[in-house]
Amino acid sequence: MPIFIDSSNPVEIERYHRMGIIRGVTTNPTIMLKDGVAGRAGIEARSREIARLVAPLPVSVEVTTNDPSAAVEQARSFTEWGENINVKITIHGPCGETENVQVIHELETVHNIRVNATAMMSAQQCLLAAMAGASYVSLFCGRVNNMGYDSREEIARLRRVLDGFGLKAQIIAASTREVLNVIDWLDAGAHIVTVLPSLLQGMLVHPYTKETVQMFLGDAARVEASLNR
Numbered sequence: 235m236p237i238f239i240d241s242s243n244p245v246e247i248e249r250y251h252r253m254g255i256i257r258g259v260t261t262n263p264t265i266m267l268k269d270g271v272a273g274r275a276g277i278e279a280r281s282r283e284i285a286r287l288v289a290p291l292p293v294s295v296e297v298t299t300n301d302p303s304a305a306v307e308q309a310r311s312f313t314e315w316g317e318n319i320n321v322k323i324t325i326h327g328p329c330g331e332t333e334n335v336q337v338i339h340e341l342e343t344v345h346n347i348r349v350n351a352t353a354m355m356s357a358q359q360c361l362l363a364a365m366a367g368a369s370y371v372s373l374f375c376g377r378v379n380n381m382g383y384d385s386r387e388e389i390a391r392l393r394r395v396l397d398g399f400g401l402k403a404q405i406i407a408a409s410t411r412e413v414l415n416v417i418d419w420l421d422a423g424a425h426i427v428t429v430l431p432s433l434l435q436g437m438l439v440h441p442y443t444k445e446t447v448q449m450f451l452g453d454a455a456r457v458e459a460s461l462n463r
């Protein structure tokens with residue numbers, strides 16, 4: 235399932251879903267804020283809308299709290315919004331609170347909820363999230379690169395370890411910054427890259443293709459005109 239779309243904009247999601255080129259959707263509170271989602275009711279309405287739009291493809295929705303029991307409660311209610319909703323839990327809290335890992339484990343093993351463990355910057359964080367039972371481990375590759383490390387090496391090492399030990403977690407390479415990231419990160423071993431809509435457009439449209447198609451259409455018109463003579 236190589237390409238997810240990193241968006242909460244239903245128009246963009248529908249556009250690429252109709253083309254058949256996406257296999258899932260990821261959102262987060264920052265993306266929802268940018269896409270004009272307002273209030274808890276807004277999160278629910280937008281998540282339901284996206285889940286319906288792409289069902290049965292998976293949609294990741296992030297909890298809005300770092301309190302462990304509130305996170306479990308939110309996660310349980312999110313999954314009532316759509317059978318294809320997965321829940322994003324950050325690997326730890328803003329002050330390094332590690333109860334989040336227990337939340338990941340509890341959601342997967344007790345409540346049978348698919349978890350996307352998120353906001354991870356290293357293979358070692360992803361390994362621990364995978365050990366805890368997360369279905370998806372999101373490595374923020376663009377941010378890793380921004381810190382001066384090569385995220386492709388981190389992806390490749392993580393993939394070797396997950397495969398070597400038979401861990402089920404799928405690597406989602408996230409934080410796309412450039413069109414080239416998509417092929418680079420899949421080639422390095424990511425199961426999935428979640429891609430910004432603008433970068434999907436950039437992958438698809440090439441100036442030389444435009445020029446070539448223009449040539450074909452021009453010559454097609456000339457051929458047709460010559461048949462009609």
Ligand code: E4P
Pocket residue numbers: 240260261262264352372374376377408409410428
């Ligand atoms: C996706 O799951 C991530 O939340 C998203 O790609 C993060 O992107 P950013 O690093 O640009 O905020």
